[in-house]
Amino acid sequence: MNLRAIGCNVASAPVELRERLAFAPPLLTHALAELNARYGTEAVILGTCNRVELYLARPEVEAPLHAPLLAEFLGEVHGLRAEAILPHLYEHADEEAVRHLFRVACGLDSVVLGEAQITGQVKEAYETARQAGSTGSLLNTLFPAALRVAKRVRTETGIGRGHASVSSAAVDFLLTVFDTFTDKVVLVIGAGKMGRLTLQHIRELHPARVLVTNRHLDKAQRRAAECGGQVVPWDQLDEALIQADIVLSTTGAPEPIVSQRRFDEKVRYQRSGRPLVIFDMAVPRDFDPAIHDGESVILFNVDDLTRVANQALAERRRHIPAAEAIIAQEVQQFVLDWNRRKDGPIIGRLTAEVDRLREAVVGPLLQRFNGKLTEADKAYIEGAFRLFQNRLLHGPIAALQEASRSGQGHTLREAIRKLFGLQDS
Amino acid sequence: MSASWWQNVTHACFGLSYLLAWLLEWPAWLRPAWHRVCHWAAVGFGLAGLIAHTLFLLVHHPTPAAPDGSLLLLAWVLALFYLYGTLHQAGRAWALFLLPVIIGLVGLAMMVGRLEATAWPAQVPAWLSGERFWGALHGTLILLASVGISVSFVASLMYLLQARRLRRKIDPGRVLPLWSLERLETLNRRAIAWAFPLLSAGLLLGLVLWRQERGGWENWLSVKVLSTGGLWLVFGVLVYLRYGTHVPPRRLAWLSIAAFALLLVALMAAHPFAPTGGPV
Numbered sequence: 001m002n003l004r005a006i007g008c009n010v011a012s013a014p015v016e017l018r019e020r021l022a023f024a025p026p027l028l029t030h031a032l033a034e035l036n037a038r039y040g041t042e043a044v045i046l047g048t049c050n051r052v053e054l055y056l057a058r059p060e061v062e063a064p065l066h067a068p069l070l071a072e073f074l075g076e077v078h079g080l081r082a083e084a085i086l087p088h089l090y091e092h093a094d095e096e097a098v099r100h101l102f103r104v105a106c107g108l109d110s111v112v113l114g115e116a117q118i119t120g121q122v123k124e125a126y127e128t129a130r131q132a133g134s135t136g137s138l139l140n141t142l143f144p145a146a147l148r149v150a151k152r153v154r155t156e157t158g159i160g161r162g163h164a165s166v167s168s169a170a171v172d173f174l175l176t177v178f179d180t181f182t183d184k185v186v187l188v189i190g191a192g193k194m195g196r197l198t199l200q201h202i203r204e205l206h207p208a209r210v211l212v213t214n215r216h217l218d219k220a221q222r223r224a225a226e227c228g229g230q231v232v233p234w235d236q237l238d239e240a241l242i243q244a245d246i247v248l249s250t251t252g253a254p255e256p257i258v259s260q261r262r263f264d265e266k267v268r269y270q271r272s273g274r275p276l277v278i279f280d281m282a283v284p285r286d287f288d289p290a291i292h293d294g295e296s297v298i299l300f301n302v303d304d305l306t307r308v309a310n311q312a313l314a315e316r317r318r319h320i321p322a323a324e325a326i327i328a329q330e331v332q333q334f335v336l337d338w339n340r341r342k343d344g345p346i347i348g349r350l351t352a353e354v355d356r357l358r359e360a361v362v363g364p365l366l367q368r369f370n371g372k373l374t375e376a377d378k379a380y381i382e383g384a385f386r387l388f389q390n391r392l393l394h395g396p397i398a399a400l401q402e403a404s405r406s407g408q409g410h411t412l413r414e415a416i417r418k419l420f421g422l423q424d425s
Numbered sequence: 426m427s428a429s430w431w432q433n434v435t436h437a438c439f440g441l442s443y444l445l446a447w448l449l450e451w452p453a454w455l456r457p458a459w460h461r462v463c464h465w466a467a468v469g470f471g472l473a474g475l476i477a478h479t480l481f482l483l484v485h486h487p488t489p490a491a492p493d494g495s496l497l498l499l500a501w502v503l504a505l506f507y508l509y510g511t512l513h514q515a516g517r518a519w520a521l522f523l524l525p526v527i528i529g530l531v532g533l534a535m536m537v538g539r540l541e542a543t544a545w546p547a548q549v550p551a552w553l554s555g556e557r558f559w560g561a562l563h564g565t566l567i568l569l570a571s572v573g574i575s576v577s578f579v580a581s582l583m584y585l586l587q588a589r590r591l592r593r594k595i596d597p598g599r600v601l602p603l604w605s606l607e608r609l610e611t612l613n614r615r616a617i618a619w620a621f622p623l624l625s626a627g628l629l630l631g632l633v634l635w636r637q638e639r640g641g642w643e644n645w646l647s648v649k650v651l652s653t654g655g656l657w658l659v660f661g662v663l664v665y666l667r668y669g670t671h672v673p674p675r676r677l678a679w680l681s682i683a684a685f686a687l688l689l690v691a692l693m694a695a696h697p698f699a700p701t702g703g704p705v
Binding site for chain 1: 457458460461587588589590591592593594596603604605606607608611672673674675
């Protein structure tokens with residue numbers, strides 16, 4: 001195996017560099033083709049907002065690629081100096097590269113531990129490379145294996161359970177209250193940056209309408225334009241609260257804008273018991289926490305959602321050892337299977353060659369004693385030569401398998417090929 | 426193998442199968458690594474229980490007029506619901522809530538069957554045993570209403586648990602995935618809307634038959650009559666609260682649970698036409 005995983009992630013490189021190293025689609029195809037043409041390597045480029053990684057597999061006779069060379073390549077493609085890139089690159093070789101990819105695909109190397117999105121990104125990166133024709137036998141085996149391992153880890157451990165980010169926790173709380181969203185009204189109060197991702201996730205549920213209100217009409221209009229919403233004047237906040245099913249509040253008001261008294265007098269009874277879910281993402285809070293009754297009004301603030309996300313993360317961390325154990329087992333199996341696959345043809349050719357030599361000796365021998373030997377004698381002689389052949393080959397084959405396990409198979413395969421005069425098939 | 430082996434199927438056979446299915450559902454939800462194996466093993470036991478249950482009903486022909494018969498028939502219909510729900514909504518812990526109801530009904534049927542063995546002789550009046558059309562219709566309407574009440578009960582339990590989690594702001598993804606409040610409330614509402622007219626029609630038909638057969642109102646103070654009347658009243662209140670006013674769904678859920686308790690009393694009590702006059 002001549003495999004390298006070279007790249008940078010959120011832990012090794014600042015966001016400014018990762019942004020510069022990102023591959024837009026046309027550049028990605030170009031880079032894959034260049035790697036293929038220039039270095040004769042199979043290549044997959046995995047680019048997400050948290051990482052840029054190149055998985056490179058060359059024939060074993062070739063020297064492995066290394067981080068300085070890749071830094072030059074990346075610098076050339078992105079118009080950066082290689083010296084600026086190299087200190088931020090990490091490099092994993094062979095078995096460690098396999099382990100790294102498996103960990104990445106399972107979300108063990110992600111900022112949000114166990115996130116599911118990365119598995120899809122790994123799949124997409126592989127598909128892009130495959131369509132660009134830059135993958136070969138090793139990467140075509142490795143990436144499907146990584147996706148299978150990710151699925152296994154998610155099924156057999158709790159690494160992906162719960163909601164490990166504030167926005168996903170918010171959406172999942174919504175899914176425990178509502179079943180359909182196409183008849184729901186979302187009200188956005190304020191224009192704060194907090195909660196933008198949450199709103200983005202809520203909009204993916206396709207609510208019927210998004211209402212936006214703000215003390216400043218121009219800000220409300222801007223926000224409404226961003227999220228495809230409809231502006232409601234600030235003085236109609238109570239009416240909007242009566243209409244709404246989901247509220248996302250992000251104002252910068254120094255004190256609550258909706259007190260319990262205001263809510264009870266002007267909103268609660270006009271809603272006829274319809275459930276209202278409020279995500280109060282503002283600090284200080286916009287809604288009086290006493291409004292929450294857990295049934296007709298369900299109010300979550302940033303602390304509630306963060307607590308849930310942290311609990312989920314803590315729960316996921318408990319499953320890291322189980323996930324790592326599965327990965328260790330799968331890495332070992334992958335390396336073993338790959339080596340068997342590499343050793344198979346040479347062992348086959350060696351056996352066939354020695355078979356041919358044995359028959360070339362035994363055949364004339366039996367001819368010479370034709371008529372003087374019984375069938376049992378002939379079978380005994382043939383068996384003895386076969387036994388000799390097996391004992392002769394046992395040493396080289398066992399040594400080859402052992403060398404392959406330790407990553408030194410290539411040298412021995414070459415030696416066997418030369419010693420026994422084996423031709424490439 | 427004996428030609429009549431299925432005649433040896435007892436309450437214990439299917440009751441234990443359902444119990445094993447329920448016990449296997451727990452690790453299926455609490456240990457993700459075991460989910461698939463335990464879930465399918467549970468479905469296997471549930472299916473085996475349903476087959477044994479069906480054979481038992483085919484062999485013994487229990488009458489819905491007898492307490493144990495009505496409990497067993499109700500449990501059988503709910504077992505069909507369980508299997509359908511668990512196969513079509515595999516991502517929800519529906520079975521954990523429905524199976525105990527089925528197991529409880531089978532257990533009660535066993536208990537009542539033993540108690541009633543002497544009090545319920547074989548010569549049941551013909552219309553009660555379902556041999557006549559109107560009697561059979563009366564029994565069927567009450568049985569279907571009972572199914573609706575049971576579904577409403579299970580939906581209410583799930584609703585209360587889900588609402589409790591939300592009140593305490595507990596991560597919904599941590600344990601036992603349930604349906605949304607909206608869906609559970611809809612399920613409860615539909616079950617009530619389904620059960621009330623059936624219950625009303627069944628009771629009305631029963632009253633007409635009673636008047637025709639007996640010409641009077643003897644035994645009207647029996648537990649069965651009183652609990653069924655109470656059940657109808659509770660359901661009337663439920664329908665009024667659901668459609669006439671805007672009562673919080675949590676209160677409706679508690680009323681649904683009360684209705685189910687009354688249903689159990691009504692099903693377990695002897696029919697007023699039982700030859701012994703019916704135990705109280």
